[in-house]
Amino acid sequence: MARLVRTTKCGACGESKAVISAVLGFCACCLRQADDARLEKVLAVHQASRRAYGLPGRVPRTAGGVSCGVCGNECQMGEGEQGYCGLRVNCGGKLVTLGGTPERGLVEWYYDPLPTNCVADWVCPGGVGAGYPKFAHAPGPERGYKNLAVFYNACTFNCLFCQNWHYRERQHRSAVMTADELAAAVDEATSCICYFGGDPTPQIAHALAASEAAL
Ligand code: SF4
Ligand code: SF4
Ligand SMILES: [Zn+2]
Ligand SMILES: [Zn+2]
DSSP states (O other): OOOOOOOEEOTTTOOEETTOOTTTOSOHHHHHTOOHHHHHHHHHHHHHHHHTTTOOSSOOBOTTOEEOOSSTTOOEEOTTOBOTTSSEEEETTEEEEOSOBTTBEEEEEEEEESSOOOTTTTTSHHHHOTTTTTSOSSSSOOTTOEEEEEEESOOSSOOTTOTTTTHHHHTTSOOEEOHHHHHTTOOTTEEEEEEEESOSGGGHHHHHHHHHHHO
8 A cells, every 4th residue: 555755855965755854954864964054054944943932043142242151051142132041131231131030930830640751750759759768758659749840931952843842932921920939839749840841941040949948
């Protein structure tokens, strides 16, 4: 029986494959061995995907700009420029933080019954009872307990095919809460907090303050 598989032709080696991203136009092999010209094409796609959400295309490196050292991007922002994560901006020569302080987290949360699909599930006390009885409620999965899943609406990486890409939309209309407000969601049945998003790095001060308040 004939099967229809949609293929794309690689713009470098010319091979047609089913696993070539139409938007990038190169196969995985040719991406790994990209020369500068090919890399520029990929970066242009990445930049366009960021600009669609009001984020700067590249990590700002403006000489003499204000710098942020919260993550490894170490953005240097000229007047009016935004940091790569979109949460910091140079306003009149001053570094202004739009989100991520203990007073102002751009964040949403929900409860996830344990065991859950957290990436750490197979090693953490909530998923496997590691460290029982000191660190876990049960010698196996902590059934009956829940994880506080915390979705931070910003990211310092911004991968092209992010599964949680909607943090880019939510960044502009996120719920705003203090670290104490977030910590108040930890009740008797909450046995762990999982910070993700986006990634928690640009709002790490908020996450740390919430963790301390929850203890
Ligand atoms: S936290 Fe944001 S502004 Fe600061 S260095 Fe990282 S990406 Fe840049
Ligand atoms: S949330 Fe994770 S996968 Fe998505 S862009 Fe950020 S680092 Fe990449
Ligand atoms: Zn190729
Ligand atoms: Zn987790």
